[in-house]
Amino acid sequence: MSSSTRTLIRGGLVVTAADELHADVLAEDGRIVALAAHGSGLAAGWTAARTIDATGKYVIPGGVDGHTHMEMPFGGTFAADTFETGTRAAAWGGTTTIVDFAIQSPGQSLREGLDAWFAKADGNCAIDYGFHMIMSDVNESSLKEMDLLVQEGVSSFKLFMAYPGVFYSDDGRILRAMQRAAHNGGLVMMHAENGIAIDVLVEQALAAGHTDPRYHGEVRKALLEAEATHRAIQLARVAGAPLYVVHVSAEEALAELAAARDKGLPVFGETCPQYLFLSTDNLAEPDFEGAKYVCSTPLRPQDHQTALWRGLRTDDLQVVSTDHCPFCFTGQKELGRGDFSKIPNGLPGVENRMDLLHQAVVEGRISRRRWIDLACAAPARMFGLYPQKGTIAPGADADLVVYDPEAEQVISAATHHMNVDYSAYEGKRVRGRVETVLSRGVPVIDSRTYVGSPGHGTYLPRGLCQYTG
Ligand code: URP
Ligand code: ZN
Numbered sequence: 473m474s475s476s477t478r479t480l481i482r483g484g485l486v487v488t489a490a491d492e493l494h495a496d497v498l499a500e501d502g503r504i505v506a507l508a509a510h511g512s513g514l515a516a517g518w519t520a521a522r523t524i525d526a527t528g529k530y531v532i533p534g535g536v537d538g539h540t541h542m543e544m545p546f547g548g549t550f551a552a553d554t555f556e557t558g559t560r561a562a563a564w565g566g567t568t569t570i571v572d573f574a575i576q577s578p579g580q581s582l583r584e585g586l587d588a589w590f591a592k593a594d595g596n597c598a599i600d601y602g603f604h605m606i607m608s609d610v611n612e613s614s615l616k617e618m619d620l621l622v623q624e625g626v627s628s629f630k631l632f633m634a635y636p637g638v639f640y641s642d643d644g645r646i647l648r649a650m651q652r653a654a655h656n657g658g659l660v661m662m663h664a665e666n667g668i669a670i671d672v673l674v675e676q677a678l679a680a681g682h683t684d685p686r687y688h689g690e691v692r693k694a695l696l697e698a699e700a701t702h703r704a705i706q707l708a709r710v711a712g713a714p715l716y717v718v719h720v721s722a723e724e725a726l727a728e729l730a731a732a733r734d735k736g737l738p739v740f741g742e743t744c745p746q747y748l749f750l751s752t753d754n755l756a757e758p759d760f761e762g763a764k765y766v767c768s769t770p771l772r773p774q775d776h777q778t779a780l781w782r783g784l785r786t787d788d789l790q791v792v793s794t795d796h797c798p799f800c801f802t803g804q805k806e807l808g809r810g811d812f813s814k815i816p817n818g819l820p821g822v823e824n825r826m827d828l829l830h831q832a833v834v835e836g837r838i839s840r841r842r843w844i845d846l847a848c849a850a851p852a853r854m855f856g857l858y859p860q861k862g863t864i865a866p867g868a869d870a871d872l873v874v875y876d877p878e879a880e881q882v883i884s885a886a887t888h889h890m891n892v893d894y895s896a897y898e899g900k901r902v903r904g905r906v907e908t909v910l911s912r913g914v915p916v917i918d919s920r921t922y923v924g925s926p927g928h929g930t931y932l933p934r935g936l937c938q939y940t941g
Protein backbone atom coordinates (compact mmCIF):
# COMPACT_ATOMS: atom_id res chain seq x y z
CA MET A 473 0.00 0.00 0.00
CA SER A 474 1.38 3.44 -0.90
CA SER A 475 2.38 5.65 2.03
CA SER A 476 2.07 8.89 0.04
CA THR A 477 -1.25 9.98 1.52
CA ARG A 478 -0.64 8.50 4.91
CA THR A 479 -0.14 10.38 8.14
CA LEU A 480 0.94 8.70 11.33
CA ILE A 481 0.46 10.32 14.72
CA ARG A 482 2.76 8.61 17.17
CA GLY A 483 3.14 8.60 20.92
CA GLY A 484 0.01 10.40 22.10
CA LEU A 485 -2.85 9.65 24.46
CA VAL A 486 -5.92 9.11 22.27
CA VAL A 487 -8.98 10.48 24.04
CA THR A 488 -12.50 9.84 22.77
CA ALA A 489 -15.86 10.05 24.51
CA ALA A 490 -15.62 6.34 25.20
CA ASP A 491 -11.94 5.58 25.84
CA GLU A 492 -8.47 6.77 26.69
CA LEU A 493 -5.71 4.78 25.05
CA HIS A 494 -1.98 5.33 24.53
CA ALA A 495 -1.95 4.57 20.82
CA ASP A 496 -0.61 5.50 17.41
CA VAL A 497 -3.15 6.65 14.83
CA LEU A 498 -2.80 6.00 11.11
CA ALA A 499 -4.73 8.06 8.57
CA GLU A 500 -4.91 7.47 4.84
CA ASP A 501 -6.86 9.20 2.07
CA GLY A 502 -8.64 11.42 4.55
CA ARG A 503 -9.81 8.66 6.86
CA ILE A 504 -8.54 6.98 9.98
CA VAL A 505 -7.50 3.46 9.03
CA ALA A 506 -6.04 2.00 12.20
CA LEU A 507 -5.08 2.52 15.82
CA ALA A 508 -2.28 0.58 17.50
CA ALA A 509 -1.89 0.52 21.27
CA HIS A 510 1.62 1.44 22.36
CA GLY A 511 3.58 -1.67 23.11
CA SER A 512 1.34 -3.86 20.97
CA GLY A 513 3.88 -3.92 18.15
CA LEU A 514 1.07 -3.41 15.66
CA ALA A 515 2.47 -0.12 14.38
CA ALA A 516 5.98 -1.49 13.80
CA GLY A 517 5.56 -1.85 10.06
CA TRP A 518 3.58 1.31 9.46
CA THR A 519 5.08 3.83 7.06
CA ALA A 520 3.71 7.22 6.23
CA ALA A 521 4.58 10.31 4.24
CA ARG A 522 4.29 12.30 7.42
CA THR A 523 4.79 11.34 11.04
CA ILE A 524 3.67 13.65 13.83
CA ASP A 525 5.20 13.18 17.25
CA ALA A 526 2.46 13.52 19.88
CA THR A 527 4.49 12.35 22.86
CA GLY A 528 3.12 13.95 26.01
CA LYS A 529 0.11 15.28 24.06
CA TYR A 530 -3.48 14.24 23.61
CA VAL A 531 -4.81 13.10 20.25
CA ILE A 532 -8.49 14.05 20.16
CA PRO A 533 -11.20 14.16 17.51
CA GLY A 534 -11.70 17.56 15.89
CA GLY A 535 -14.35 19.57 17.67
CA VAL A 536 -17.89 19.70 16.33
CA ASP A 537 -19.51 23.07 16.99
CA GLY A 538 -23.22 22.57 16.36
CA HIS A 539 -24.24 26.20 16.72
CA THR A 540 -22.57 29.03 14.80
CA HIS A 541 -23.78 32.12 12.94
CA MET A 542 -21.24 33.26 10.37
CA GLU A 543 -22.29 36.48 8.59
CA MET A 544 -25.68 36.38 10.30
CA PRO A 545 -27.84 39.47 9.70
CA PHE A 546 -29.07 40.83 13.03
CA GLY A 547 -30.33 44.21 14.19
CA GLY A 548 -29.31 46.03 11.01
CA THR A 549 -25.80 44.61 10.84
CA PHE A 550 -24.01 41.31 10.17
CA ALA A 551 -22.05 38.96 12.41
CA ALA A 552 -18.44 39.97 11.84
CA ASP A 553 -16.98 36.57 10.96
CA THR A 554 -17.39 35.39 7.39
CA PHE A 555 -17.31 31.68 6.65
CA GLU A 556 -13.64 32.20 5.73
CA THR A 557 -12.53 34.00 8.88
CA GLY A 558 -14.85 32.08 11.19
CA THR A 559 -13.85 28.60 10.04
CA ARG A 560 -10.16 29.56 10.16
CA ALA A 561 -10.61 30.71 13.75
CA ALA A 562 -12.53 27.52 14.54
CA ALA A 563 -9.58 25.46 13.28
CA TRP A 564 -7.18 27.47 15.45
CA GLY A 565 -9.33 26.39 18.38
CA GLY A 566 -9.39 22.70 17.45
CA THR A 567 -12.83 22.63 15.84
CA THR A 568 -13.01 20.88 12.47
CA THR A 569 -16.77 20.89 11.86
CA ILE A 570 -19.37 23.59 12.27
CA VAL A 571 -23.11 23.39 11.78
CA ASP A 572 -24.25 26.91 10.95
CA PHE A 573 -27.77 28.29 10.67
CA ALA A 574 -29.21 29.10 7.26
CA ILE A 575 -32.06 31.59 7.59
CA GLN A 576 -35.45 31.72 5.91
CA SER A 577 -36.21 35.43 5.77
CA PRO A 578 -39.87 36.44 5.88
CA GLY A 579 -41.52 35.88 2.49
CA GLN A 580 -38.80 33.47 1.39
CA SER A 581 -39.02 29.72 0.91
CA LEU A 582 -36.70 27.50 2.94
CA ARG A 583 -34.95 26.67 -0.34
CA GLU A 584 -34.19 30.32 -1.07
CA GLY A 585 -32.85 30.84 2.43
CA LEU A 586 -30.72 27.70 2.30
CA ASP A 587 -29.32 28.53 -1.14
CA ALA A 588 -28.24 31.94 0.10
CA TRP A 589 -26.24 30.25 2.87
CA PHE A 590 -24.74 27.71 0.48
CA ALA A 591 -23.51 30.64 -1.59
CA LYS A 592 -21.93 32.35 1.41
CA ALA A 593 -20.08 29.21 2.51
CA ASP A 594 -19.17 27.59 -0.80
CA GLY A 595 -15.43 27.74 -1.48
CA ASN A 596 -14.72 29.76 1.64
CA CYS A 597 -14.47 27.30 4.50
CA ALA A 598 -11.25 25.97 6.00
CA ILE A 599 -13.12 23.11 7.71
CA ASP A 600 -16.22 21.03 6.96
CA TYR A 601 -19.64 22.51 7.53
CA GLY A 602 -23.32 21.64 7.57
CA PHE A 603 -26.49 23.65 8.00
CA HIS A 604 -29.50 23.81 10.24
CA MET A 605 -32.47 25.78 8.90
CA ILE A 606 -34.01 28.70 10.79
CA MET A 607 -37.74 28.75 10.04
CA SER A 608 -39.18 32.21 10.45
CA ASP A 609 -42.30 31.60 8.38
CA VAL A 610 -44.04 28.31 9.17
CA ASN A 611 -46.76 27.86 6.53
CA GLU A 612 -48.16 25.06 4.38
CA SER A 613 -45.43 25.39 1.83
CA SER A 614 -42.47 25.66 4.24
CA LEU A 615 -43.83 22.68 6.20
CA LYS A 616 -43.72 20.60 3.00
CA GLU A 617 -40.22 21.86 2.26
CA MET A 618 -39.04 20.49 5.61
CA ASP A 619 -39.37 16.96 4.23
CA LEU A 620 -37.15 17.78 1.24
CA LEU A 621 -34.52 19.42 3.39
CA VAL A 622 -34.36 16.43 5.73
CA GLN A 623 -33.86 14.18 2.70
CA GLU A 624 -30.98 16.31 1.42
CA GLY A 625 -29.17 16.48 4.74
CA VAL A 626 -30.51 19.57 6.47
CA SER A 627 -32.16 17.61 9.23
CA SER A 628 -32.71 20.18 11.98
CA PHE A 629 -34.88 23.28 12.19
CA LYS A 630 -34.57 26.16 14.61
CA LEU A 631 -37.73 27.89 15.78
CA PHE A 632 -37.92 30.98 17.95
CA MET A 633 -40.29 31.68 20.83
CA ALA A 634 -38.46 35.04 21.08
CA TYR A 635 -37.99 38.03 18.77
CA PRO A 636 -41.63 38.85 17.81
CA GLY A 637 -41.80 40.39 14.35
CA VAL A 638 -38.46 38.88 13.31
CA PHE A 639 -37.99 35.14 13.83
CA TYR A 640 -40.90 34.49 16.24
CA SER A 641 -43.33 31.61 15.75
CA ASP A 642 -46.52 31.32 17.81
CA ASP A 643 -47.48 28.06 19.53
CA GLY A 644 -49.68 26.92 16.64
CA ARG A 645 -46.85 27.30 14.14
CA ILE A 646 -44.44 25.59 16.51
CA LEU A 647 -46.82 22.68 16.98
CA ARG A 648 -47.26 22.29 13.22
CA ALA A 649 -43.50 22.28 12.63
CA MET A 650 -43.03 19.74 15.42
CA GLN A 651 -45.74 17.50 13.97
CA ARG A 652 -43.97 17.65 10.62
CA ALA A 653 -40.65 16.81 12.28
CA ALA A 654 -42.27 13.85 14.06
CA HIS A 655 -43.28 12.64 10.60
CA ASN A 656 -40.05 13.32 8.65
CA GLY A 657 -37.46 12.59 11.36
CA GLY A 658 -36.20 16.17 11.65
CA LEU A 659 -35.04 17.66 14.92
CA VAL A 660 -36.65 20.87 16.18
CA MET A 661 -34.19 23.18 17.91
CA MET A 662 -35.84 25.76 20.12
CA HIS A 663 -34.85 29.26 21.17
CA ALA A 664 -36.93 29.09 24.34
CA GLU A 665 -37.70 32.53 25.73
CA ASN A 666 -41.17 34.09 26.02
CA GLY A 667 -40.53 36.92 23.56
CA ILE A 668 -43.98 38.46 23.84
CA ALA A 669 -43.62 38.97 27.59
CA ILE A 670 -39.98 40.08 27.21
CA ASP A 671 -40.99 42.79 24.75
CA VAL A 672 -43.42 44.24 27.33
CA LEU A 673 -40.61 44.36 29.90
CA VAL A 674 -38.24 45.92 27.35
CA GLU A 675 -40.75 48.70 26.66
CA GLN A 676 -41.28 49.31 30.36
CA ALA A 677 -37.54 49.34 31.10
CA LEU A 678 -36.80 51.86 28.36
CA ALA A 679 -39.75 54.06 29.45
CA ALA A 680 -38.23 54.09 32.96
CA GLY A 681 -34.91 55.27 31.51
CA HIS A 682 -33.17 51.92 32.01
CA THR A 683 -31.10 51.89 28.85
CA ASP A 684 -27.79 50.26 29.91
CA PRO A 685 -26.70 46.80 28.71
CA ARG A 686 -27.38 45.23 32.10
CA TYR A 687 -31.12 45.72 31.59
CA HIS A 688 -30.90 43.27 28.68
CA GLY A 689 -30.31 40.61 31.34
CA GLU A 690 -32.95 41.95 33.70
CA VAL A 691 -35.84 41.93 31.22
CA ARG A 692 -35.00 38.52 29.77
CA LYS A 693 -35.94 36.82 32.99
CA ALA A 694 -34.93 33.29 33.91
CA LEU A 695 -38.59 32.51 34.56
CA LEU A 696 -39.44 33.48 30.99
CA GLU A 697 -36.77 31.10 29.71
CA ALA A 698 -38.15 28.37 31.99
CA GLU A 699 -41.74 29.05 30.97
CA ALA A 700 -40.89 28.83 27.28
CA THR A 701 -38.79 25.69 27.85
CA HIS A 702 -41.71 24.07 29.66
CA ARG A 703 -44.11 25.05 26.86
CA ALA A 704 -41.77 23.80 24.15
CA ILE A 705 -41.46 20.45 25.94
CA GLN A 706 -45.23 20.07 26.22
CA LEU A 707 -45.74 21.00 22.56
CA ALA A 708 -43.09 18.46 21.53
CA ARG A 709 -44.83 15.83 23.66
CA VAL A 710 -48.16 16.56 22.01
CA ALA A 711 -46.51 16.35 18.58
CA GLY A 712 -44.58 13.20 19.46
CA ALA A 713 -41.34 14.85 18.36
CA PRO A 714 -37.89 15.05 19.96
CA LEU A 715 -36.74 18.49 21.08
CA TYR A 716 -33.34 20.15 21.37
CA VAL A 717 -33.25 23.35 23.38
CA VAL A 718 -30.42 25.68 22.35
CA HIS A 719 -28.33 28.00 24.53
CA VAL A 720 -29.80 27.03 27.92
CA SER A 721 -28.66 29.56 30.50
CA ALA A 722 -31.12 29.50 33.42
CA GLU A 723 -31.15 26.97 36.24
CA GLU A 724 -34.97 27.05 36.11
CA ALA A 725 -34.97 26.12 32.41
CA LEU A 726 -32.50 23.31 33.05
CA ALA A 727 -34.87 21.99 35.75
CA GLU A 728 -37.60 21.75 33.09
CA LEU A 729 -35.28 19.72 30.87
CA ALA A 730 -34.24 17.48 33.76
CA ALA A 731 -37.87 16.83 34.73
CA ALA A 732 -38.73 15.92 31.13
CA ARG A 733 -35.73 13.62 30.83
CA ASP A 734 -36.64 11.97 34.14
CA LYS A 735 -39.94 11.08 32.47
CA GLY A 736 -37.95 9.48 29.66
CA LEU A 737 -38.87 12.10 27.06
CA PRO A 738 -36.53 12.64 24.08
CA VAL A 739 -35.62 16.16 25.18
CA PHE A 740 -32.06 17.43 24.81
CA GLY A 741 -30.23 20.57 25.83
CA GLU A 742 -27.20 22.59 24.89
CA THR A 743 -25.37 25.22 26.83
CA CYS A 744 -22.48 27.45 25.77
CA PRO A 745 -19.17 28.53 27.33
CA GLN A 746 -20.47 32.06 27.96
CA TYR A 747 -23.07 30.72 30.39
CA LEU A 748 -20.48 28.54 32.12
CA PHE A 749 -17.75 31.16 32.51
CA LEU A 750 -19.45 34.59 32.37
CA SER A 751 -22.29 36.18 34.33
CA THR A 752 -24.48 39.24 34.84
CA ASP A 753 -21.42 40.83 36.47
CA ASN A 754 -20.00 41.12 32.94
CA LEU A 755 -23.24 42.61 31.59
CA ALA A 756 -23.01 45.25 34.33
CA GLU A 757 -19.49 46.38 33.34
CA PRO A 758 -19.39 50.21 33.19
CA ASP A 759 -18.93 52.56 30.20
CA PHE A 760 -21.14 50.43 27.96
CA GLU A 761 -18.56 47.58 28.13
CA GLY A 762 -21.43 45.32 29.22
CA ALA A 763 -22.63 45.42 25.59
CA LYS A 764 -19.84 42.96 24.75
CA TYR A 765 -21.78 40.34 26.71
CA VAL A 766 -25.25 40.91 25.27
CA CYS A 767 -26.64 37.67 23.89
CA SER A 768 -29.92 35.79 24.15
CA THR A 769 -30.67 33.88 26.23
CA PRO A 770 -28.74 36.31 28.47
CA LEU A 771 -25.92 35.72 30.90
CA ARG A 772 -27.27 34.86 34.36
CA PRO A 773 -26.10 35.46 37.96
CA GLN A 774 -23.12 33.28 38.87
CA ASP A 775 -25.05 30.66 40.84
CA HIS A 776 -26.66 29.43 37.61
CA GLN A 777 -23.20 28.28 36.48
CA THR A 778 -23.10 25.69 39.26
CA ALA A 779 -26.39 24.23 38.03
CA LEU A 780 -25.21 24.16 34.40
CA TRP A 781 -21.97 22.35 35.29
CA ARG A 782 -24.03 19.84 37.25
CA GLY A 783 -26.36 19.41 34.27
CA LEU A 784 -23.34 18.66 32.06
CA ARG A 785 -22.13 16.03 34.49
CA THR A 786 -25.54 14.39 34.96
CA ASP A 787 -26.33 14.44 31.23
CA ASP A 788 -29.36 16.70 31.61
CA LEU A 789 -27.36 18.81 29.12
CA GLN A 790 -25.67 16.87 26.34
CA VAL A 791 -23.85 19.42 24.18
CA VAL A 792 -21.67 22.51 24.53
CA SER A 793 -21.79 24.67 21.40
CA THR A 794 -20.65 28.26 21.07
CA ASP A 795 -23.58 30.12 19.49
CA HIS A 796 -20.70 32.03 17.90
CA CYS A 797 -22.28 35.26 16.65
CA PRO A 798 -19.64 37.98 16.88
CA PHE A 799 -20.28 41.71 16.65
CA CYS A 800 -17.45 44.22 17.04
CA PHE A 801 -17.70 46.55 20.00
CA THR A 802 -16.85 49.52 17.78
CA GLY A 803 -19.57 50.26 15.30
CA GLN A 804 -21.72 47.20 15.99
CA LYS A 805 -22.39 46.71 19.72
CA GLU A 806 -22.33 50.52 19.83
CA LEU A 807 -25.56 50.60 17.82
CA GLY A 808 -27.27 50.09 21.18
CA ARG A 809 -25.76 53.03 23.10
CA GLY A 810 -28.72 54.64 24.84
CA ASP A 811 -31.03 51.68 24.12
CA PHE A 812 -29.94 48.18 25.18
CA SER A 813 -32.60 46.61 22.93
CA LYS A 814 -30.65 47.80 19.87
CA ILE A 815 -27.41 46.04 20.83
CA PRO A 816 -26.88 43.19 18.33
CA ASN A 817 -27.26 39.91 20.22
CA GLY A 818 -24.37 37.50 20.20
CA LEU A 819 -20.88 36.66 21.45
CA PRO A 820 -17.70 35.43 19.77
CA GLY A 821 -16.33 32.06 20.90
CA VAL A 822 -15.82 29.52 18.12
CA GLU A 823 -12.06 29.61 18.77
CA ASN A 824 -12.30 29.28 22.56
CA ARG A 825 -14.69 26.38 23.20
CA MET A 826 -12.27 23.43 23.24
CA ASP A 827 -9.77 25.29 25.45
CA LEU A 828 -12.38 26.56 27.90
CA LEU A 829 -13.81 23.08 28.29
CA HIS A 830 -10.32 21.66 28.74
CA GLN A 831 -9.83 24.22 31.51
CA ALA A 832 -12.92 22.69 33.12
CA VAL A 833 -11.11 19.33 32.94
CA VAL A 834 -8.07 20.91 34.59
CA GLU A 835 -10.31 22.30 37.34
CA GLY A 836 -11.99 18.93 37.86
CA ARG A 837 -15.47 20.02 36.74
CA ILE A 838 -15.73 17.39 34.00
CA SER A 839 -13.66 14.38 33.00
CA ARG A 840 -11.43 14.27 29.92
CA ARG A 841 -13.83 11.90 28.17
CA ARG A 842 -16.81 14.07 29.03
CA TRP A 843 -14.91 17.00 27.44
CA ILE A 844 -14.72 15.08 24.20
CA ASP A 845 -18.30 13.87 24.48
CA LEU A 846 -19.74 17.36 24.99
CA ALA A 847 -17.60 19.01 22.33
CA CYS A 848 -17.22 16.31 19.69
CA ALA A 849 -19.16 13.05 19.96
CA ALA A 850 -22.52 14.22 21.33
CA PRO A 851 -22.97 17.06 18.81
CA ALA A 852 -21.95 14.68 16.00
CA ARG A 853 -24.59 12.19 17.17
CA MET A 854 -27.19 14.86 17.79
CA PHE A 855 -26.85 16.25 14.30
CA GLY A 856 -26.46 13.03 12.31
CA LEU A 857 -22.71 13.17 11.67
CA TYR A 858 -21.46 10.25 13.77
CA PRO A 859 -19.11 8.35 13.39
CA GLN A 860 -17.84 10.29 10.37
CA LYS A 861 -17.19 13.12 12.82
CA GLY A 862 -16.73 13.27 16.57
CA THR A 863 -14.56 10.23 17.24
CA ILE A 864 -11.28 8.48 16.45
CA ALA A 865 -12.01 5.10 14.94
CA PRO A 866 -11.25 3.23 11.71
CA GLY A 867 -13.46 4.64 8.96
CA ALA A 868 -14.00 8.03 10.61
CA ASP A 869 -12.78 11.17 8.89
CA ALA A 870 -9.21 11.95 9.91
CA ASP A 871 -10.23 15.13 11.73
CA LEU A 872 -7.58 14.99 14.40
CA VAL A 873 -6.18 17.44 16.90
CA VAL A 874 -2.87 17.14 18.67
CA TYR A 875 -3.55 18.94 21.94
CA ASP A 876 -0.90 20.04 24.42
CA PRO A 877 -2.51 19.73 27.86
CA GLU A 878 0.32 21.52 29.64
CA ALA A 879 0.72 24.64 27.47
CA GLU A 880 -0.45 27.80 29.21
CA GLN A 881 -2.20 30.56 27.33
CA VAL A 882 -3.95 33.82 28.06
CA ILE A 883 -7.05 34.38 25.93
CA SER A 884 -7.00 37.78 24.25
CA ALA A 885 -8.31 39.70 21.27
CA ALA A 886 -4.67 40.60 20.59
CA THR A 887 -3.90 37.00 19.72
CA HIS A 888 -7.18 35.43 18.64
CA HIS A 889 -8.12 34.82 15.02
CA MET A 890 -11.82 35.66 15.09
CA ASN A 891 -12.70 38.79 13.13
CA VAL A 892 -13.90 40.72 16.14
CA ASP A 893 -12.31 43.52 18.12
CA TYR A 894 -12.73 42.10 21.61
CA SER A 895 -12.60 38.79 23.46
CA ALA A 896 -15.37 37.85 25.88
CA TYR A 897 -12.67 36.03 27.88
CA GLU A 898 -9.97 38.74 27.73
CA GLY A 899 -7.12 37.96 30.13
CA LYS A 900 -8.40 34.52 31.13
CA ARG A 901 -5.51 32.14 31.75
CA VAL A 902 -6.13 28.55 30.67
CA ARG A 903 -4.05 25.41 30.54
CA GLY A 904 -4.09 23.48 27.27
CA ARG A 905 -3.66 24.53 23.66
CA VAL A 906 -4.15 23.19 20.18
CA GLU A 907 -0.90 22.33 18.46
CA THR A 908 -1.76 20.63 15.17
CA VAL A 909 -5.09 20.13 13.40
CA LEU A 910 -5.87 17.79 10.52
CA SER A 911 -9.10 18.02 8.56
CA ARG A 912 -9.70 14.81 6.62
CA GLY A 913 -5.98 14.15 6.98
CA VAL A 914 -4.95 17.53 5.59
CA PRO A 915 -3.07 19.86 7.93
CA VAL A 916 -4.93 23.07 8.73
CA ILE A 917 -2.87 24.08 11.75
CA ASP A 918 0.67 22.72 11.77
CA SER A 919 2.64 23.24 14.99
CA ARG A 920 0.68 26.46 15.58
CA THR A 921 1.02 27.79 12.05
CA TYR A 922 -2.05 28.14 9.88
CA VAL A 923 -1.53 26.12 6.70
CA GLY A 924 -5.16 25.68 5.66
CA SER A 925 -7.04 27.17 2.78
CA PRO A 926 -10.53 28.49 2.15
CA GLY A 927 -12.30 25.91 0.05
CA HIS A 928 -10.77 22.87 1.71
CA GLY A 929 -13.88 22.58 3.87
CA THR A 930 -16.72 20.71 2.21
CA TYR A 931 -20.45 20.71 2.79
CA LEU A 932 -21.72 17.88 5.01
CA PRO A 933 -25.16 16.50 4.27
CA ARG A 934 -26.34 15.14 7.60
CA GLY A 935 -28.41 12.16 8.64
CA LEU A 936 -31.12 12.12 11.29
CA CYS A 937 -30.46 12.71 14.96
CA GLN A 938 -28.72 9.60 16.30
CA TYR A 939 -28.84 10.62 19.94
CA THR A 940 -30.73 8.10 21.97
CA GLY A 941 -29.58 8.85 25.50
O1 URP B 1 -27.63 36.19 21.09
C1 URP B 1 -27.64 35.28 20.28
N1 URP B 1 -27.78 34.06 20.75
N2 URP B 1 -27.50 35.51 18.97
C2 URP B 1 -27.58 34.58 17.93
C3 URP B 1 -28.98 34.24 17.55
C4 URP B 1 -29.59 33.19 18.43
O2 URP B 1 -30.65 33.42 18.99
O3 URP B 1 -29.02 32.11 18.57
ZN1 ZN C 1 -31.31 31.54 19.69
Ligand code: ZN
Pocket residue numbers: 539540541795797
Ligand atom coordinates in the same frame (compact mmCIF):
# COMPACT_ATOMS: atom_id res chain seq x y z
ZN1 ZN D 1 -27.66 31.04 17.92
